[in-house]
Amino acid sequence: MKKFTKIAISNEEDLIMGKSLFPVTCGNNLTIGAGKVYPEINFTLPTMMITKETIPEVKKHYSEIMDNILNRSKILNIPGLVVEFEQLPPMTDVPEWGAEITELIKKELDKFYVETGIPNALRVTVLDLRDADHPPLLRTGIASEKTISGFELCAQAGADILSIESVGGKEVHDQALMYGDLHGIAASLGILSYRDMGWLWDNITSIAKKYGCITGGDTACGFSNTAMQLAGQGMLPNILAAIDRAASAPRSLAAFEHGAIGPSKDCAYEGPIIKAITGYPISMEGKSSCCAHFSPLGNIAAAAADLWSNESVQNIRLLSGTAPEAFMELLAYDCRLFNKAIESNNALELRNLMVESDVEHSVEALILEPNVVIEIAKAIVNKESGYEKTKAAIETAYNSIDVSLSNNKISLSNTEIEWMKKIEEEISAFSKTEEEAVEYLEMMYGTFFSSQAYGL
Amino acid sequence: MKKFTKIAISNEEDLIMGKSLFPVTCGNNLTIGAGKVYPEINFTLPTMMITKETIPEVKKHYSEIMDNILNRSKILNIPGLVVEFEQLPPMTDVPEWGAEITELIKKELDKFYVETGIPNALRVTVLDLRDADHPPLLRTGIASEKTISGFELCAQAGADILSIESVGGKEVHDQALMYGDLHGIAASLGILSYRDMGWLWDNITSIAKKYGCITGGDTACGFSNTAMQLAGQGMLPNILAAIDRAASAPRSLAAFEHGAIGPSKDCAYEGPIIKAITGYPISMEGKSSCCAHFSPLGNIAAAAADLWSNESVQNIRLLSGTAPEAFMELLAYDCRLFNKAIESNNALELRNLMVESDVEHSVEALILEPNVVIEIAKAIVNKESGYEKTKAAIETAYNSIDVSLSNNKISLSNTEIEWMKKIEEEISAFSKTEEEAVEYLEMMYGTFFSSQAYGL
């Protein structure tokens, strides 16, 4: 296990788009994080079933998508490209299907490279099937085996970058989130998720080594993006979602402690914290992912991005053409702007504009402000265990919000202010030790999770 | 008729986003072109028929769209908004339908203003029905009457800004374009379109005066955007499309000579030339309109925009929500960035990044480079008649391309270079007088148009 005891990027001016300390080279000659931001295009099926009978139709969709996005990439003369193939449940459930589609996409990318010389790489995101059981077994059982074999087969079939949106600890986090139980949130992320990430990423790393793939990274999508969605719909306080984001960083960092080297996953909005700590390149999504979900982070998300993604869009027709092709165009133009700024030494100015334009509107954006990111990153590396790191991240995030409130840098509704007080109280009542915290989880959420699944 | 004999914005640094010389105030307290860029959101129906029977369903779509975009506008705390209702053929064909939908939208906007205080305005774009006849009669006949009555009824029903994508001269321009006949292009735009615009906009202006609406402006959509689409699909040379863009500016300027005061129409990519000449605010669309059409102008289009639009998107479901709501979010974030740049005195830097990022990739973008825009604008105001203006615009555009080629600022395929020669030759053979040019049109395209329709 790799320990990050000090942060790689400590100057906030260096936490910037297109530049990482340890660029990653993969696929067809694509180097990520070395001075350019590339589009990472994502897509999914329209309304249809995936069964043995429909597999030919499924493949036809992926072929059509590839034709369209590569056509647009060529016309717009993009400098490089990552394509993400994010699997849907049946594609990992029958891992051969996932592998066949991986092969199909990879072939198209190889042909495209020969024809155009445009560097590219394929990220395959295997589906984490392991939460189908109640409580999830995670390390054992058929769902776990299939998930791992999904990685194996896709690596073999040509995946350049491996990723997953893993779910360990989510069964508890979901509950804690709904009750706004910050202690439960901290313990589920800092202990359960953190432990599962270690186990899972050791496995992924060894598969990646075997086939020469890149270990991209994971995302707290099921955790803090769920919180963000719920806050966006008025169901949770925004400050809780903001703090949940910070709390999820140690969990996502665990992938890197266990072999990941980036580019991290697009929907991991905790990416900048990971980048500050590790120096590895990250993928981010913002306004360009309006097709997949709404968010208060449209511009600020780009601040430190090395890849710029649209998260996902169905293969349906818009007026211009298919939706994947349309979003390919959007990403290409955003990246042109980022790269022109980098090239002309204006990246910092552009970054600051993007940051400032969102921070004044949202407490969730505040957490991604480069100086706040660096404070949280520092707090995390100073602590030993996953639980300690998570508590430190929460405290730092809370303090940043508190200070910004006093400075009138941001403003919150009275309902949210009430929650600030509640959160302050909860923080001061956090269990001191990991053992106590586990006891708390067992008392409150014992029926939802199995200790063995986490090696506890 | 108002004559523009010198250009309003002669310094290329002043041709910039969010700032016009003559801001326009309209609707619910919205001032356009006075230091902020606002979203102009556009939308259309999904696949369905418009008949008496479906009108209730049609209205339900528009209500749903309004609910969604206003909800997103409020969440993202936008500073102001223009909604464009662009009519579909049956809505002008039965002008009452268009008026009823206008009323429905306007009511929602008024309510939104009361609730949120966010300034807003409604642009109604009436459909130009006049090209249904062959050859088009334009000034007479039922199609013409209905088109004009569309304006009358919508103005009455609450439209704040009136616009149209008018079609005079298109019946000839379409033919000339397909043959790559630059002389035909120049004469159809400079004589036929220019004359029709005068007639049409006198009419629109008098209706606007009667009801206190703003006369927004017209667009050469059916002319140079058609050329851009065809060039984008490899059917026409890009340089021809680029030159056609410049050639269409005098035609679109005619609206302003006959009473328009902006904001000009979003799909009028000739907008910056109009803004340089008149000083009135303009609406533009770029990467944000990837839902409606592809283009080589994704970033540069924003350079001088006062409104920023998505052109059009069907009311269908994406993964995030409906497509109009998703594009509302996209526009809101782009505008946040523009406005933050303006606020912090960085607009010029941002503008230059957006300009430069596209110009190196496309000759069509080159025509929108601020210094080229100003040259073309100067050439136009120096000439007397529509035909002279158009020829001057073409020559100036051609020269700019030629110089940029020599400087290696842009590069073109050999096939395009061949066309440069052909175009040079054609320019030198243009008819000297308007009479000769009309004779040429009659000889080449006599069956397609009627001289009376243009008062010739």
Next chain:
Amino acid sequence: MNELLEQLAICIERGKVNLQSPFPVDLKGQEGADELTKRAIENSIPAEVILNESLMVGMQKVGDKFEEGKAFIPDMLIAAKAMNAAMVHLKPFFESGEVELKGDFIIGTVAGDLHDIGKNIVRMVLTGGGWNVIDLGTDVKAEKFVATLKEYPNAFIGMSALLTTTMMQMEVTTKAIKEVSPATKVFVGGAPLSQEFSDRIGADGYFPDPNKFVKYLSQAI
């Protein structure tokens, strides 16, 4: 209203379960729903009065606040917890004729889909609205819905799906249900859906908003 009942209503609304519960902060160390209900019974206030004039009033208030954007899901859940603590004491009094429920509602996320946050919220709102909710969880096959319907023949059915590739399971399931019981009403929800989709698959309605849905249901019966 009696001062005690007023205070109890506040405990429900604010989610103050009992003396020990640390939240809300400003009520720390004070008695909660648990103690106050016990006391009300000791004071011989009739159970119906406690329920209708205090507990329900508190729940209603937090529900209203939620609709106005002045409370969140956790506030509602915690209020429900306080309510439960109170109900423990009232239960005996409702022994025979328990509070009447509006009806049965079977809910689940369709086969192949594990997204359940939306579904859980719908369940909560339905429960709060007085429905007896049978939650089949996630990844629920058509047969399971049908089998459960046999147990609760008058139930309404609600399905949730978040994936474009599981939406079509709703059609399969709706057909299976309507085959055995054409009169059963089937409702669908989930981010990628629309009314048009509901119509297409033969379901009885699409609702994006659980509160509006519950209101609609109440009127439907």
Next chain:
Amino acid sequence: MNELLEQLAICIERGKVNLQSPFPVDLKGQEGADELTKRAIENSIPAEVILNESLMVGMQKVGDKFEEGKAFIPDMLIAAKAMNAAMVHLKPFFESGEVELKGDFIIGTVAGDLHDIGKNIVRMVLTGGGWNVIDLGTDVKAEKFVATLKEYPNAFIGMSALLTTTMMQMEVTTKAIKEVSPATKVFVGGAPLSQEFSDRIGADGYFPDPNKFVKYLSQAI
């Protein structure tokens, strides 16, 4: 190949109509398709040979260049003009047994829709591919398609639509056609369409690319 025929092929490919025509610039003042065809006939080269070994070769070349992205629509149209100038002289020789066409093709933009640029391109490519195209123009009602089909009973039919609100006219029209003539093949095109849409409305195929469409048609007969 004979030098004269080679030169003639070049005139077709490059769109050099006759001596007077100013384009292409580098052929200015030289003879064009008109003069060279006359000369070939004078030299007693058989009409079939002129057509097949020269004119068609030139057209083929510009077509190939277009597909490779090395020529544009105007290049094809101007080549077609040169071809027409040549054909004037060859027509008499084909008096009785004219060049055989592949078949009839009825095309039009559907009712309510005036977008015709795409449709015109399809027409051009079909004509170039040897089809007898009957172009009904824009805003074409179902009845008009049906009436024209009576005149050309073996024709294929192609419809174009660019608006989401006129797409459904394609269904109306397809139904009307299939009712009177179930065997008639109906094809659809236009930016907002898809194969799925074509299937849904009962048409026989959707083609975004006219060249691929013509190839498909040639194989279909």
